[in-house]
Amino acid sequence: MYKKYVVALVIFMCSVWAEDVPKVVASIDSLKISRHELAELLNDRYQLLEGKVKRDKSAEYEVINSLQKRVVLAALEELITLRLTKSKLTKLKVKCVPKEYVEEAKRAEKPFFTMYAKWGLSNPISFLDSLSKILKGDKKLNDKYGPAVKNLSLKFRLSVEDRKEILKIWSAVEKSSLHGKARMHVFKHHSITMKNFKTRVKVNAMLRKYIIQNKSNKDIQEIMDKESFPLSGGIIRLSHILFFTIDPVSKKELPAEEQKKLYQKMIKMKKKIVSGGNFEKMAEKYSDDETTKYKNGDLGFVPRWGMFAKEIIEVAYKSKKDEIKGPIKTEFGYHLIKVTDVKKGKDLPTSELREKAIERYVAMKKEKILKKWYGDAKITRFFR
Structure with a gap:
């Protein structure tokens, strides 16, 4: 009896939460973000329903109700940022060539690979299991590293040298033909879908190009002068x-x-x-x-x-x-x-230090530009 009461209460609370979400969840000037777009993003990321979300209240509510409100609101802010940035850059007529998208994708996925490796050293059983599955996609690499992965997975406790060996294998996989397969494991771990990743990459590549086109050499030199210690790895x-x-x-x-x-x-x-x-x-x-x-x-x-x-x-x-x-x-x-x-970091040549200073400059300018665009736009959120 008690369990039935709890289930009924949860269903009632979910339906109340669902009723808070209108058909249009936010607007940016004349642009509108629909409940369906929000539900699609959430379903794509968390795989709550099989296939695509139907354009009806029940399917959209089912996805939204499955998650905590803060998760839904965070996804809404992500949609607002993407739509606002893309809209501004389109008006500024910023366009990228395929090579620029590829380079941005490499930059964007790199920290996720690094974080996955760090997680792997704390969870070696799961990480080595993933490595074993990835290596099966390339016979030559599997013959080379497969036995080592198997031996490492049988160890009760890993030494410092064992951990270095794991990172060495992961680095080899990351740089090999198995990169795409490894990316699937990394993205799944971080709840990133390829569709959402590509959208973000396109927008970020355009924003980066806009910043680089209007870069200040004086500001970049100032970063090189003031931040040479951390830029060189200090x-x-x-x-x-x-x-x-x-x-x-x-x-x-x-x-x-x-x-x-x-x-x-x-x-x-x-x-x-x-x-x-x-x-x-x-x-x-x-x-x-x-x-x-x-x-x-x-x-x-x-x-x-x-x-x-x-x-x-x-x-x-x-x-x-x-x-x-x-x-x-x-x-x-x-x-x-x-x-x-x-x-202390490494003694880098001036050209390499400048490249790192440009990356820092882009990150700083991104923050300032987005803050200004947010301030200039009329953004309305229709539920909180």
């Missing part, structure tokens, strides 16, 4: 002490007076550390970051771009080893930071 190791300025339960900002007290407390702590106090012990005793406080506040090696709060990284990459900086305010709270290690 990276720093960072530790921090964090005081939350948000309530951990309600996730709301603490009152200004409480935040001021935390700031003053961190200033006093910094003075103690600079005067000879132990940063690591202070982190263990006072930091609010439960994931790092018992590791001396260690965040590990942090890249210059993409993973950590900009406010911290901007300061950290201008700091010397063992220098204490802060308090630095982020969305989480106040931080004291300490650079604990510095790894």
Whole structure:
């Protein structure tokens, strides 16, 4: 009886959630995004229904109801970004040749291959099983690497050398005729469909071309001068002490007076550390970051771009080893930071450094352009 009640309640809640989704889910100026487009994207990605989504309420609702609302809203934002960007670039008459699409596809898929390999080292049984299946597509490669993959899969615990061997095999597969087959495994793992990938590649290739056509050599040279350390592969190791300025339960900002007290407390702590106090012990005793406080506040090696709060990284990459900086305010709270290690990169020729600076320039300009286009467009979301 209880189970029947729960099932009935879930069905009722789903139907209420479905009723919130109108036929047109968003508009960008005169462009409209339909519920059907949203359902198609979600079904394509998560394979909720066999075949294509029918153009009727029940099929569209079935797909949308199968997922959490935040997942559906994230997909809607993705559609808005793609449609807005494509519309703007079409009006600007930006066109790409096939070679430019191929190059963009290679750039776009590379980080997914890297992430899949990292996941594989943490889940070697599944990863080696995938490798074994991929290798069967090429007799020569299977004869060369198949026995090693089989032996590695039989091991109870993998050594450092074993892990290096796995990465070596994966790298060989990635560069071989089996690249396409490997891509299928990578995309499936990351819930990426070829249809959606191609759409994103086309739009990103057009946007990249637009940026390159209007590039500023002065800005690129400035990036080369200021960021030569990370561009050449240099990276720093960072530790921090964090005081939350948000309530951990309600996730709301603490009152200004409480935040001021935390700031003053961190200033006093910094003075103690600079005067000879132990940063690591202070982190263990006072930091609010439960994931790092018992590791001396260690965040590990942090890249210059993409993973950590900009406010911290901007300061950290201008700091010397063992220098204490802060308090630095982020969305989480106040931080004291300490650079604990510095790894230098390679000595790159100027031409290669410039290529990397151009990639960085493109990434920076993309962010600014999309922000401006979002601000200029009249975007309406018809459900939240």
